[in-house]
Amino acid sequence: MLQILLVTFPFFALVLAGYVAARRRMLPLEAIPGLNGFVLFFALPCMLYRFGSTTPIAQLLDMRVAALYLLCGLVIVGASIALTMNARIRWNDAAMGALVAAFPNSGFMGVPLIVALLGASAAGTVILTMVVDMVVTSSLCIALSRLDGTQGNGRSAMFDAARKALRGVVANPMPWAILLGGLASAWALRLPKPVEQTVWLLADAASPVALFTIGAVLARAQMTANHPMPLSDYLPASLMKLFVHPLLVFAAGWLAIRAGMDLSSSALTVMVLVAALPSASNVSLLAERFGADNGRIARIILVTTAAAFLTFSCAVAVLT
Template sequence: MFDIVSLLLPFFGLILIGYIAGKVTKQPADALGWMNTFIIYAALPALFFKLVSRTPFEDLTRIDFIATDLAATYSIFIALFAIGRWIRGNSLADCTIQSFAGAYGNIGYMGPGLALLALGQAAAVPVALIVCLENALHFIVAPALMAAAGDDRRSAGRLAIDITRKVAFHPFILSTAFGFVAAAFHIDQPAAFQHFVDYLAQAAAPCALFAMGVTLALRPVRRIPAEIGYIVLAKLIVHPIVVYLALTAIGGFEPVWIYAAVLLAALPTATNVFVIGQQYGVWKERASATILITTALSVVTVSLFLIAIKSGFLPA
């Protein structure tokens, strides 16, 4: 148990420090803008490039792994969408945000820090693959469904161009693609460049977790969704279990890859879910409440999954 606490204390401790700082200093939300810019455009891309470029290329081409992980994640998405649409009778737009709330974890900000801290450098490749390819698919699915719901007024051609541009030029995707090229062609990186990338990458997890805590502090809970009960259950419990069962059923993966995928699936709802809701004016206050609630509860649930992994309760 002490080992689990020592792993999680710096992780959730940074979120707590950010949350307290946000509450105490009373800085406006705009004050966080440059830090988020640094995280998204410099620190995290440097981390992903570092992880991918220094990995044997054959490990980067495990299509079976990422396909299984995506199938498991979107099985949760589809199940929640069906519940919202045909059992609760919610609109298509509401169902889209609800489904993302239960299937889109905070893998970008929280994933690399937690997985590398808990599992070591061997978790680097599965983390990079999941973060980049899941985000790419989310960037495609969200606007496509919102367009189907009538909440996106762009023409089909303009929508396709905008989605392609967002995916192709996202810093996470670009940095991972450059990492693939460096690994595939065995490009030697100058020592000075490697030190620079390492320096940026070391700042990724602390800055991202602190910024997340501040963001949570600046989003008060105004409206708790009626769907919160089953969304929390789906995101924090069912999602990681489904990912675990899918990967172990397919087989042929290193245990650390399975555990990395499980930990990323166990993470709370991504802050991007609120951004999507705000962009389309749909379910935004309830999305904010869901992020805060799942993040608070994930202290317990992530700890339980870590205990299960470390104790051998989840054999891989």
């Protein structure tokens, strides 16, 4: 367990450093969008391209992993909405809460952390789960978030939100980086040496800057939240993300293997560890854009990120 903590500690320490820097105003809140932009449009796509281009294409196209992970994500979304909807939490807030319960921080945290723990061979499975979450899970939850209002307008708004979500996927550089990396892997292509060195340098910057940015984003969200909130509004979704999601993925994978599915134990381990990650910090931006209660979403992300230092490390200890 100590060896695992020695690997995971620096990752969570960087999150804490970003949180403290923003809370103490050593990092101006106005600078956080700039950090986000650097990670989202430069460093992280380069890291995803590097892992994609050096991962066997069969691993990036493993439909058994994608289908099993998607099924578990859909169950989490449905269960979260069913458990949290009440007189105050309607479709918009419930759907965003479901997204934050089902969408792990696999981009900013999962890829570098799981690769550090299990080696570069784990990158393909993590990247595949990212594609599922970015393309399907997030689009579904955004569409569901538009069901508030009258029935007719609700349907129209839902389809409009679905179209906007798909446009958002197209505008997101991360899926394109994964696609280009996969093509480079399939065709054994290499970038010209100077270009490759530039991409690799940006890729090396992705992990520390992304983790620091997560902490800063969490601090900003907590500082701008201006109303108290009962634990019942955000603790169930936090517990679902940290415990129910990884246990469900493990159970589904174990049953699939017992039923004869050709799913390797190493791929299942990576899938469970992805599910055990804290909630994705970018869901807070989606909640803000679609008018959901961002204070609730920010609390879920903060709780899962703080608790994951122990829960994720325990999951690694049990599975490896």
